[in-house]
Amino acid sequence: MENKQIIEFTCAAPDCGRPVRFDLDDLDPDHPSLKCRACGRSYTLPDGAVRKLGLLKELIEAIRKARPILGESSVGIEVAGHKVSVPYYLLLTRMTSELALQIDDEKLDFHFIVKPLKSENKP
Numbered sequence: 001m002e003n004k005q006i007i008e009f010t011c012a013a014p015d016c017g018r019p020v021r022f023d024l025d026d027l028d029p030d031h032p033s034l035k036c037r038a039c040g041r042s043y044t045l046p047d048g049a050v051r052k053l054g055l056l057k058e059l060i061e062a063i064r065k066a067r068p069i070l071g072e073s074s075v076g077i078e079v080a081g082h083k084v085s086v087p088y089y090l091l092l093t094r095m096t097s098e099l100a101l102q103i104d105d106e107k108l109d110f111h112f113i114v115k116p117l118k119s120e121n122k123p
């Protein structure tokens, strides 16, 4: 089964700010580097970054697999005076799909682009 998780962060180059997307499996674990396709700026991931992203990927996968038992329950939160029910699955996915990493002198937020499951396309 195809099981790719695309990761995205915002290019930190001045006047760029475009999304840089990559697949964890495409990185060289010994020399993890990335290049912004829009401006050409290159990023070298710090030690341990690939491992951390890999752990996060596994966590997201575990949550996806547990969806049948998480999908039925929801968490009630107050938004501007209204009570909103947020499905537990969605809440967990949002919580775990971001990782902040220090790269050179900048702190960048890496987001996993969580693809919706087929059943989520239903209205």
Ligand SMILES: [Zn+2]
Residues within 6 Å of the ligand: 011, 012, 013, 016, 017, 018, 036, 037, 038, 039, 040, 041
């Ligand atoms: Zn760029």
